[in-house]
Amino acid sequence: GSDKGQNSSGPQTLTWASTGGQFQDNEIEALQKPFTEKTGTKFKNVSPADPAQVRAMVESGRPVWDLANMSWIYAGAYCDKFYEKLDHRDLDRSLFPEGTTGDCFVPTYRFANVFAYNADLYKGEQPDNIKDFFDTKRFPGKRIVFDYPKNGLLESALVADGVDPKDLYPLDVERALRKLDTIKDQLVFAPSYGAVQQMLVDKQAAMVITVTARAIATAESGANLKAVWDFNTTDIGALVIPKGTPRADLAQDAIAFAIEPEQAKAYAALTGTAPARTDVDIESIDYSDVQKSFNAFLPDRGRLAEQDKKWWIENTDKVLERWTEWKIG
Amino acid sequence: MRIPVLGTDRQTRRPASEAAPPAAPPAAGGRIRLDGLGKRFGSGAMAVSGVDLDIAPGEFITLLGPSGSGKTTTLNMIAGFTDPSEGRILLNDQDISPLPPHRRNFGMVFQSYALFPHLTVAQNIAFPLRERRLDRAEITRRVGEVVELTDLRGKENRRPHELSGGQQQRVALARAVVFSPSVLLLDEPLSALDRKLRQSLQREIKRLHDELRLTFVFVTHDQDEAMTLSDRIAVFREGRLDAVGTPDGLYHDPGTRFVAQFLGESNLFEGTAGPDGYRWRDRVWPLGRGAAGTEGRHLVVRPEKLGVIPAADPVPSGHSTAPATVTDVSFYGTYQRVELRYDDESPGCVVRPAQATPSVTAGEAVLAHWRPEDQVFVTP
Amino acid sequence: MRIPVLGTDRQTRRPASEAAPPAAPPAAGGRIRLDGLGKRFGSGAMAVSGVDLDIAPGEFITLLGPSGSGKTTTLNMIAGFTDPSEGRILLNDQDISPLPPHRRNFGMVFQSYALFPHLTVAQNIAFPLRERRLDRAEITRRVGEVVELTDLRGKENRRPHELSGGQQQRVALARAVVFSPSVLLLDEPLSALDRKLRQSLQREIKRLHDELRLTFVFVTHDQDEAMTLSDRIAVFREGRLDAVGTPDGLYHDPGTRFVAQFLGESNLFEGTAGPDGYRWRDRVWPLGRGAAGTEGRHLVVRPEKLGVIPAADPVPSGHSTAPATVTDVSFYGTYQRVELRYDDESPGCVVRPAQATPSVTAGEAVLAHWRPEDQVFVTP
Amino acid sequence: MTTATVTRGSPDTARPVRGAEGRNRTAAALLLLPALIALLLLFVLPMISVAVRSVTEPQAGLGNYIGLFTDGYTLRVLGRTLLVALIVAVAGLLVAYPYAYAMTLAGPVGRALLVTVVLVPFWTSMLARNYAWLVLLQDGGLIQRFSRTVGLGDEPLFGTTAGVALSMTQVLLPFLVLPLYSSMQQIDRRLLDAGQSLGASRLRSFRKIYLPLSMPGVMAGTSLVFVLALGFYVTPALLGSPQNAMIAQIINVRARDRLDFGGAGAMGIFVLVVTLLVMGLAQRIAKGRTLSSVPGVAAPARPAGPGGGGSGPWLRLYTVLVGFLLTAPTLVVIPMSLSAGTTFRFPPEEWSTRWYDNLAHSPAWTESIGNSLQVALVSALAATVLGTAAAMGLQRLGPRSRGVLFGLLLSPLIVPNILVALVIFAAFLRLGLNGTLGGIMLAHTALALPYVVIAVFARLQGMDPRLATAASGLGARPWSVFRRVTLPQALPGVLSGAVLAFVTSLDEVVVALFLQAPGVFTLPVQMFNSVTIQIDPTISAASSVMVILVSVPILLAQLVGARRGKAGTR
Numbered sequence A: 001g002s003d004k005g006q007n008s009s010g011p012q013t014l015t016w017a018s019t020g021g022q023f024q025d026n027e028i029e030a031l032q033k034p035f036t037e038k039t040g041t042k043f044k045n046v047s048p049a050d051p052a053q054v055r056a057m058v059e060s061g062r063p064v065w066d067l068a069n070m071s072w073i074y075a076g077a078y079c080d081k082f083y084e085k086l087d088h089r090d091l092d093r094s095l096f097p098e099g100t101t102g103d104c105f106v107p108t109y110r111f112a113n114v115f116a117y118n119a120d121l122y123k124g125e126q127p128d129n130i131k132d133f134f135d136t137k138r139f140p141g142k143r144i145v146f147d148y149p150k151n152g153l154l155e156s157a158l159v160a161d162g163v164d165p166k167d168l169y170p171l172d173v174e175r176a177l178r179k180l181d182t183i184k185d186q187l188v189f190a191p192s193y194g195a196v197q198q199m200l201v202d203k204q205a206a207m208v209i210t211v212t213a214r215a216i217a218t219a220e221s222g223a224n225l226k227a228v229w230d231f232n233t234t235d236i237g238a239l240v241i242p243k244g245t246p247r248a249d250l251a252q253d254a255i256a257f258a259i260e261p262e263q264a265k266a267y268a269a270l271t272g273t274a275p276a277r278t279d280v281d282i283e284s285i286d287y288s289d290v291q292k293s294f295n296a297f298l299p300d301r302g303r304l305a306e307q308d309k310k311w312w313i314e315n316t317d318k319v320l321e322r323w324t325e326w327k328i329g
Numbered sequence B, C: 001m002r003i004p005v006l007g008t009d010r011q012t013r014r015p016a017s018e019a020a021p022p023a024a025p026p027a028a029g030g031r032i033r034l035d036g037l038g039k040r041f042g043s044g045a046m047a048v049s050g051v052d053l054d055i056a057p058g059e060f061i062t063l064l065g066p067s068g069s070g071k072t073t074t075l076n077m078i079a080g081f082t083d084p085s086e087g088r089i090l091l092n093d094q095d096i097s098p099l100p101p102h103r104r105n106f107g108m109v110f111q112s113y114a115l116f117p118h119l120t121v122a123q124n125i126a127f128p129l130r131e132r133r134l135d136r137a138e139i140t141r142r143v144g145e146v147v148e149l150t151d152l153r154g155k156e157n158r159r160p161h162e163l164s165g166g167q168q169q170r171v172a173l174a175r176a177v178v179f180s181p182s183v184l185l186l187d188e189p190l191s192a193l194d195r196k197l198r199q200s201l202q203r204e205i206k207r208l209h210d211e212l213r214l215t216f217v218f219v220t221h222d223q224d225e226a227m228t229l230s231d232r233i234a235v236f237r238e239g240r241l242d243a244v245g246t247p248d249g250l251y252h253d254p255g256t257r258f259v260a261q262f263l264g265e266s267n268l269f270e271g272t273a274g275p276d277g278y279r280w281r282d283r284v285w286p287l288g289r290g291a292a293g294t295e296g297r298h299l300v301v302r303p304e305k306l307g308v309i310p311a312a313d314p315v316p317s318g319h320s321t322a323p324a325t326v327t328d329v330s331f332y333g334t335y336q337r338v339e340l341r342y343d344d345e346s347p348g349c350v351v352r353p354a355q356a357t358p359s360v361t362a363g364e365a366v367l368a369h370w371r372p373e374d375q376v377f378v379t380p
Numbered sequence D: 001m002t003t004a005t006v007t008r009g010s011p012d013t014a015r016p017v018r019g020a021e022g023r024n025r026t027a028a029a030l031l032l033l034p035a036l037i038a039l040l041l042l043f044v045l046p047m048i049s050v051a052v053r054s055v056t057e058p059q060a061g062l063g064n065y066i067g068l069f070t071d072g073y074t075l076r077v078l079g080r081t082l083l084v085a086l087i088v089a090v091a092g093l094l095v096a097y098p099y100a101y102a103m104t105l106a107g108p109v110g111r112a113l114l115v116t117v118v119l120v121p122f123w124t125s126m127l128a129r130n131y132a133w134l135v136l137l138q139d140g141g142l143i144q145r146f147s148r149t150v151g152l153g154d155e156p157l158f159g160t161t162a163g164v165a166l167s168m169t170q171v172l173l174p175f176l177v178l179p180l181y182s183s184m185q186q187i188d189r190r191l192l193d194a195g196q197s198l199g200a201s202r203l204r205s206f207r208k209i210y211l212p213l214s215m216p217g218v219m220a221g222t223s224l225v226f227v228l229a230l231g232f233y234v235t236p237a238l239l240g241s242p243q244n245a246m247i248a249q250i251i252n253v254r255a256r257d258r259l260d261f262g263g264a265g266a267m268g269i270f271v272l273v274v275t276l277l278v279m280g281l282a283q284r285i286a287k288g289r290t291l292s293s294v295p296g297v298a299a300p301a302r303p304a305g306p307g308g309g310g311s312g313p314w315l316r317l318y319t320v321l322v323g324f325l326l327t328a329p330t331l332v333v334i335p336m337s338l339s340a341g342t343t344f345r346f347p348p349e350e351w352s353t354r355w356y357d358n359l360a361h362s363p364a365w366t367e368s369i370g371n372s373l374q375v376a377l378v379s380a381l382a383a384t385v386l387g388t389a390a391a392m393g394l395q396r397l398g399p400r401s402r403g404v405l406f407g408l409l410l411s412p413l414i415v416p417n418i419l420v421a422l423v424i425f426a427a428f429l430r431l432g433l434n435g436t437l438g439g440i441m442l443a444h445t446a447l448a449l450p451y452v453v454i455a456v457f458a459r460l461q462g463m464d465p466r467l468a469t470a471a472s473g474l475g476a477r478p479w480s481v482f483r484r485v486t487l488p489q490a491l492p493g494v495l496s497g498a499v500l501a502f503v504t505s506l507d508e509v510v511v512a513l514f515l516q517a518p519g520v521f522t523l524p525v526q527m528f529n530s531v532t533i534q535i536d537p538t539i540s541a542a543s544s545v546m547v548i549l550v551s552v553p554i555l556l557a558q559l560v561g562a563r564r565g566k567a568g569t570r
C-alpha cells in the first residue's frame, strides 16, 4: 500500500469481511451502524472471510478488504506479513484478559466451545461431566463437531483423560487423539456450522461441542440442547486488518470503536457472546434465557480453559496435518 | 470361385444351443406367402398395398418396378424390419409376424448396404457366422471363400469407409450369402458393379440358387438381369402388384399396359374393340387369338414382331398395318432400330436385322405391319 | 421437362458480392487438365497414380473402369475434396489446388448421394441456389423445374430417409444440376434407377450438355450409357488410365487387352507375331492392316465381326479361321449368340442375326472365321 | 506430414501448396485458437505460477512433492478418490445408458419430458440438493424407512460410501445422459436391422453393433463424470464420513486452512498428472476395442420412428425409475421450502411460505438470482461459441495432437477448484477484474469451456464427414457449411454443451466466492453463505424458484419445437 496512512477528508468506505448470515447482520447492527453515525464511514460487507483470500490479495498487492472477522491464528502466524499491526492508542492490551492479544489482533468478543447434548435423546440419566462425551456406552449417539482441530475437542479429550485444565498446554496431541480413538466411530465431522445445526435439530447427533453463538442458534431453531458446565474451552473473536490496505488507520478506529463498552454490550446482547474488555460488566447485558444457558462467562460455569493463543499460533499447522491424517486413517 | 454351402455339412456346427431358432426352417428354401400385404408410413398414402404373392420353396422371384414403387418396403416387411400395416406374411404356412428377424434365418442385402462401420471387411462378413457359433477355422475358411468370390482379396482388414462404392456393395453381398440362409432377400445387390463383375456374380448367384434351391427374392431395376435370373417376375406399380409371371410369359403377354411398357418396348395402339375387329383410327384389324374380352383394351406389338415398309409398298398378306413416320434409324452391330411416330402421334419402334430390306430412312412415311397372332391386348 | 439454365439470365442474381469466386470460371464449361495425378490413402498402395488427362471445355467425358479402379477418387480430387498425393489439377490452365471446393463452381453427384438429412427434398435441392443468393421466387421456380424433371413431385417436403433409394439418387442429381455449374462431376448418378427413368434422365443430361456446353465428367459402370453419352471415355484400371478415346474408337481399336475385354466382348487369341503373319497354335494368319508393331500383342476380333461355320464347311475366301467347339447357342429376339471354346480352351463368342445360316448347335466342332481387316491387335 | 516424403515422377509435378488437407490444418488452428487463448490466459498461465510455487514454497525444491508420498495419507486419499470416481462413473453409465437409449426411442413429447427430467437436478442448486440427500439418507430418513418396510434392513446410508456414491451419481447423471443421447441419436438404426437379419438376436445386435457405435458418447460422458467426481468435496464432506474424504477436501484444507499454497499446488498438479495418465491409459485400452471415430457409410440415418421398435415395458419401467432418481432431491427440496421450521424439514411438520416471503423481500437473494442468471447466460454463450469452434478444430486434427489438446482442454475440470479459484483471484486482482460480474463471467467461461468441447466433439465424431464436403461442393463457403449443415447436425451436441456450460456457471461457488464483491455475487455464493454458519431454508425456496424458472421455459420450448417439427414433416 503506497498510500498507507493517507488521511483523506470526506466519507470513506470500509470493506468488512465476516462470517455472513445472522452473525454478520448482528455486526452491522451493533458495530457498523453506530460507527457510520459517528464518523460517516460507510461499510461494504462480504462473506465469508477466507484467510487464503487475504494471503492472495496481499501478495498481489491489492488488498480489497479492510477488516475481517477471522481466526486470530492467521493474524498471529502472519503478523505484519499478511496482516497489519494494531497500534491504535485506544487498543490498550491491558484492557483485555491476559494472553488474548497479539501484535496484529485484539479480541472484539469472547465465546466458548460449548459441550451440549440433545436432551430429547436422554430421558433417564443426563450427561453432566466432560467424561460423558467419551462414554458411548452410557450415552450412546453421534457426537458432532466442526471439522477443525481447534474446536475444543482435543482439550476436552485430555481433560476427560485426566489432565488438569491448567496443565493443558502444550497439548499432548497424541494422547488426545488416542482418547478420541475410543469414540471415533461415533464422531461426525461437520463441514459447516449449518450442518451441525441441521443434524442436531434432526436428532441425528446426541452431543456436540460447538461455539456459543451456534449453540444458541441451534437451540432457537428447535433442538432441545442443554449445555454441560463441567469443562469447556473459551476463545476470542477478533477483527483483523489485511496488510497494505490504504484505509488501515480508519479500520483501526473501527476496531477501537467496536470494543467500546456500549458497542460491545449491544453486540453481546445480539449474539450471545461476551464482551472482550475486562472492564465491561457482563451482568449488565440483557441476555435472553437461551443466550444465558450457553454463555460460559456467567458465574458457576464449571472449569474453563482459555485456548492458548501462542501455542495454537505456533502449532496449528502441525496439528492440522496430524488431524487430517488421523481423521481419514 | 464357388459360394460355400453352409448347412450341408452340419457336423461343423456346435451342438444346438438357444442360438438355433426353435422353429428352424427346413434346409432347403422356404415357401413364402404374402397375403394382402400393405404398408403406410405415418399418415401418408399407402407405400405398398394389397400385395398377394405366393413364392414357392426354392423359387427365384424378382421384384421389378419403377423407383419408389414399393420393392424395398415389401422386402423389408418380409425380412421383419418393417411392420406391415395390413395383411400377413406366411413362411411355410406359418404366420411369421411374431418372429423377430434373427429367427427367420433370411439373408439380406440392403439397398444401402448397412455395413457395420466399426468392423473390418472380414469381420463384417464373419458376423453371421460368429452369430451361429461356427468354429474359428471354419469361419476363416468360409470368409476366405466369399472374399475370393466377390473379388475382395487384400481388402479384408479395411473398414467400410475405406472402400469404393462397388466394393462396399460386394461386402454386403458376401455377408448375406456366406451363411447360406434359407431365404435370400437381395435389394439391388449388383447395381454398383461394372458389367463384367456383375455378370460373374450373376452367374454365382444363379449357381447358388440352382445348387441349394434356396428361395430368392431379388430386387433389381435391370430388366435383363431380371429376365436372365428369375423363375418369375413380380412387377410393382405404385405400391401394387401389377403382374406376376415368368419372364417369357410377361414379355409376350404383359397383361397390362404398364407392364408392356415397363418390361421391354412396345408399340401401343389405343383403339376400341368391336365385333368386327379392333378399330384404330380409320382401320379395323382382325382380333387374332384371344379375341374374347378385348373391350376397352389396348393393342400391343413388340418391336421385333413388327415389320416396316415404305407406305407405297405392298403389304404382306394377312398382316395388319399402321401408318407411321420414321423419326430415326440407328444401327447396333447386328440389328437396326427404327423409331416411329404413328399417325396418332404415339411413338413406336421396330427392331430388325441390320441387313433387313426394304431399308427406310428418317422422315419417310411407312407402314408398320404385323401378323395378328403376334399382337396382344392389355388393360390400360 | 427441361433442366433450367442458370447463369444465362444473370440479371436475377444479386449484385456481385464476395460470394462470387474471384477467379470466376467462364460461363461455359471449363477446361480441366489432370497432370500426373496420384493419390495414396494412408500408407497403402496408390489408389490412383499417374493420371494425365486433358478435358476440353464442354466435353462430355466418362470415367469407366472396374469397381475399385479409382474413378471416385479421381473425381474427388477434381472437386477438391481429396488432396492429390502427386500431380496437379489445372482449370483453364490455372492450378486449382489452393481453390477450396466452394470456389470451384463444380456440381457433383456423390456415389453415396450425401443428401442433407436435416433438410427436406426441396431444401436439399435449393441448397446451392441459396448459397448463390438467388431470390426466393427464382429458387422456387428452379427447384420446381428440376423436381418435375426428376419426377419427384409430391415428395418435396419429405426428408431423405423417407425416400426410396432411387428417389434419393434423383434428389442428388437434381441438387447437382439445379445451379448449372461450369463443370458437372457425376458419380454413377443413375445407377439406382429403372431403365425407363434412366433413359429419360440420360436424355436430359445429354440435352443439358448439348445446350450449355458444360464440361461433364461422368462416372458409370454401364458401358452402354458410356457409349451413348460420352464424347470420350477414359478407362481406368487399378488406379491408372489404361486408355482414352471416343466410344467408337475404343470399341474398334481398344489398344489394350484390358480395354478390349472390359469394353464389350472379344475373341482374344494369344499368339506371336512373326514376319509371315500372326502365329496361333498351328495357324498363321495374315496381319492385315496395322501390321507394324504387333510383336508381343494379342489378336482381338469382336463378336459381331466373327462368323461361325461347321468345321467341315468351306471357309469364305480370304478369311482367317480358328477351330472351336460350340458351348451354347441362345436367341435374343433378332439375334443369336453362339458361345465358343477355342482349341486353346479360351472362351469366345459370336453374335449374329437370328436367322443366320448355317445354324450350329451346342457341342458341334466349328470354325470361327473373320476378315483380317476386322481384327485388331492389343497389348497384353 | 508423412506424405511429404517423395515427389516421384516428372519434376514439374510440384506438390500442391495448400489443398484440402492444408486448408483443414489451417482451419483447425483457427478454430482452436480462441479457446486455447482463453484457456492459456485464464488457466495455463495461472497454473504455471502454481507450479512454480509448488517447487519454491515454503522452500525451493521438490519437498512438497516428496511430502505427498511420505505424509501417509495423500496417496491413500488419492487412490480412494480415483476409485470412488471410477465407481460413480461406471454406476452412472449403467444407470444413464438405458435412459439415454429410451430418449432416442421416445416420441417428441415423451422426449421433451425425459430431457426436462434429466435437467431438473441441474437447476436444483448444489447445496439444496446435498441437504435434500442429507435429509433423505439420515437415520429415520425416507430411504431408511422405505428399506425397513420392504425388509432390506435399517442400516442408515448416511456416512457411508454407498450414500455418497448414490448422491454423487444422481448429481452427475445428467453429465452422462446428455452426451450419450446426442451421440446415440446419430446411430443408423438400420444397422441393428442388418445385425438381426444376419442372425444376431436383438440383444446381441445391440451389444455388437449399437454399443460400439455409441462409444463416442460413452467416452465423453464417463470421462466428464470421472473427472467431475474427482473434484467433489461438498457431498462427501456433508454426507460421508472421514473415511470418505476425497482429495479435494485435503487440498482445500491445505490451501484454505493452512495457507500452504505451495503444498496445495503440488497436490493439484499431482492429481492433474495422475488423472491425465489414468485417462490416457483408459483411452489406449479402449482404442483397441472400439473406434474413437466411426464415419458413417450408410445413407442418411433413419431416426427411430413408428416401426423402429419403440421401447419395451422393461425399458419403460427402468426409465421411470431413473427419472425418479433424477428428480428425487428436487421432490424433497420443493416441500422443504414450504416448511415453517428454521432448518430443513422433510416432510415438513408445519407449512408456511415464510421462506418465499424472505426470498422476495431480501434484495440479497433476488439480486443474486438475477446475477446468476446473467452470468450463466453470458458465460454459457461464450463457452458454447468458443467450445464448439474448438471441438470442430479438434476434429480436424490428427489423433495424437487431438489427444494432447483434449487433455489440455479437460485440465480446468481436473485441477481442484480451490486452486483455480486462488490463481484466478490473484490474476484478476491485478487486472482489476475481481468484484465485477464480467470477471466472474470470464472465469466461468473458462471453466465451462471443456464441457462444451466434450459434448460437441462426441457428436461430431458420429457425423458423416461427407455432408460438409458435399455442402462445400455445392458452393457453400465455410461459414455457410457450418451454419447450414454442420451446426444443424451437431445441434444436439451443441445444446447439451450449452446446458452443461450454463449449469456449471449456475452452480459454481468456489471461484464466485473469491471474485465476489458487495452487489456482485451469485446465487450459489448467497446460498453458501447462508448455510456455513447457520441453516437458512431460504435456499430451498430459492432453489425451487430456480427449478421452476428454468425448467418450465425449457419444457415449453421443447414442446413447441416438437409440435413444429411434427407439423414440418407432416
Ligand SMILES: Nc1ncnc2c1ncn2[C@@H]1O[C@H](COP(=O)(O)OP(=O)(O)OP(=O)(O)O)[C@@H](O)[C@H]1O
Binding pocket: B161, B162, B163, B164, B165, B166, B167, B192, C041, C042, C044, C047, C065, C066, C067, C068, C069, C070, C071, C072, C073, C074, C111, C221
Ligand atoms: N479412404 C480410403 N482409404 C483407403 N483406401 C481407399 C479409400 N477410399 C478408396 N480407397 C481405395 O482406393 C481404390 C479406388 O477407390 P475408388 O472409390 O476411387 O474406386 P471406384 O473406381 O470409384 O470404384 P467403384 O466403381 O466401386 O465406386 C479402391 O481400391 C478403394 O478400396
Ligand SMILES: Nc1ncnc2c1ncn2[C@@H]1O[C@H](COP(=O)(O)OP(=O)(O)OP(=O)(O)O)[C@@H](O)[C@H]1O
Binding pocket: B041, B042, B044, B047, B065, B066, B067, B068, B069, B070, B071, B072, B073, B074, B111, B221, C161, C162, C163, C164, C165, C166, C167, C192
Ligand atoms: N420412411 C418412409 N416414410 C415415408 N415414405 C416412405 C418411407 N420409406 C419409403 N417411403 C415411400 O414409399 C414408397 C416405396 O418406397 P420403396 O423404398 O419401397 O421403393 P422402391 O421400390 O424400393 O424404390 P427404389 O427402386 O427407388 O429403391 C416411395 O414412394 C417412398 O417415397
Ligand SMILES: [Mg+2]
Binding pocket: B071, B072, B073, B111, B187, C164, C165, C166
Ligand atoms: Mg428400393
Ligand SMILES: [Mg+2]
Binding pocket: B164, B165, B166, C071, C072, C073, C111, C187
Ligand atoms: Mg466409386
